Amino acid sequence: MQDKKQKIYIVTDFPFPYGYAGTSRIISYAKGFSYNNFNSTVLCIRKTESHNRILNKKPEGEFEGIRFKYLSNSTVKSRFLLIRRLNNYLMAFRLFLYGLVYIDKTSTVIYYSPLTHTAILLKLSSFVKGFKLLKEENEHPSVRAKLMNKAQAYVFHHYHYMLFDGLLVITRKLYNYFNNTNFNKPILHIPMLVDLDRFNVKVQKEKIITYSGMLSNKKDGINILIQSFAEIINEFPEFKLRFIGVAYTKEEQIQHEKLIKNLKIREKVLFSGRVKNDEIPREISKSTILVLPRPNSIQAQNGFPTKLGEYLATGIPVIVTSVGEIPD
Secondary structure, three states: OOOOOOEEEEEEOOOOOOOOHHHHHHHHHHHHHHHOOOEEEEEEOOOOEEOOEOOOOOOEEEEOOEEEEEOOOOOEOOOOHHHHHHHHHHHHHHHHHHHHHHOOOOOEEEEEOOOHHHHHHHHHHHHHHOOEEEEEEOOOHHHHHOOOOHHHHHHHHHHHHHHOOEEEEOOHHHHHHHHOOOOOOOEEEOOOOOOHHHHOOOOOOOOEEEEEOOOOHHHHOHHHHHHHHHHHOOOOOOOEEEEEEOOOOHHHHHHHHHHHHHOOOHHHEEEEEOOOHHHHHHHHOOOOEEEEOOOOOHHHHHOOOHHHHHHHHHOOOEEEOOOOOOOO
16 A cells, blocks of 8 residues: 555635535545545635634644644634735735645645635745645636636736646536646546535435525526425425525525515525535435526536535435536
8 A cells, every 4th residue: 555655735715624515525635535545634725714603613623534724823704804805915925834844845735726826825835845736626717707806817817827737627618628728737627526425324304495505696596496496385385495505695695585585485495504514414315305406607517516416425306407517
């Protein structure tokens, strides 16, 4: 058996160990590396927990055999925007120093974030120490750029991907996209990952239709789901609709609540809020049906929902829209 000498670092701005699709994919990566006898460590470059909902208070530790460390030495974000912005730039510098001190040329770093300024400093560390720097990408670049100002988007489009020695992409469509650009470096297609053992649970089934994830109309069609449920509830009055997760913004949550009220189905809809990763298998396994009404979009065409793999792993019937590579 190979000796555990080579190390793999996963650098991310996602919450760890409790989060959503990105966190689940990172956990699957890390478990796969461990299974193949490689050490892996998750480095978090941003404080991820809000004061009103803290799932992880530990800035360093181990989760299911995976080591993780918040470079900020804290997981909780400041209530002040300016301080949060300053912390983000400070973390980039700390990552640069961490790379110089702890990461050697036998290591591989996987960068799981759209932040370019942090990637630049990480690249400087790799020049000095000689380690390989790979980029994990599960969204089309145009989707990433929409969340940036014009200057950030320009730098992202023209320079971001050039910083890396190779790409790991989640769909064939992304593989073809980067293969047809001037990215003349190795590209590896790593499809949606799911740890099947996590979903081997036995629970009492309930008459519940469940969606799990971020409550976004644009990405996952939450409004479509609410409207569809309202159309069938009179025929199946014993069922309830359950949402596991939270909206991106308070305004979007208010929109969901307003739609539910207007359709007069409030007593039939349950909001469970954010649930820890290790509780997700048990929670969704209580359901009779699992749903994902993802609308057709650039994001849907190029990405792939990790939650679909988790849904299927339960063995529960799944209702999903036929968009992107979902039919595969």
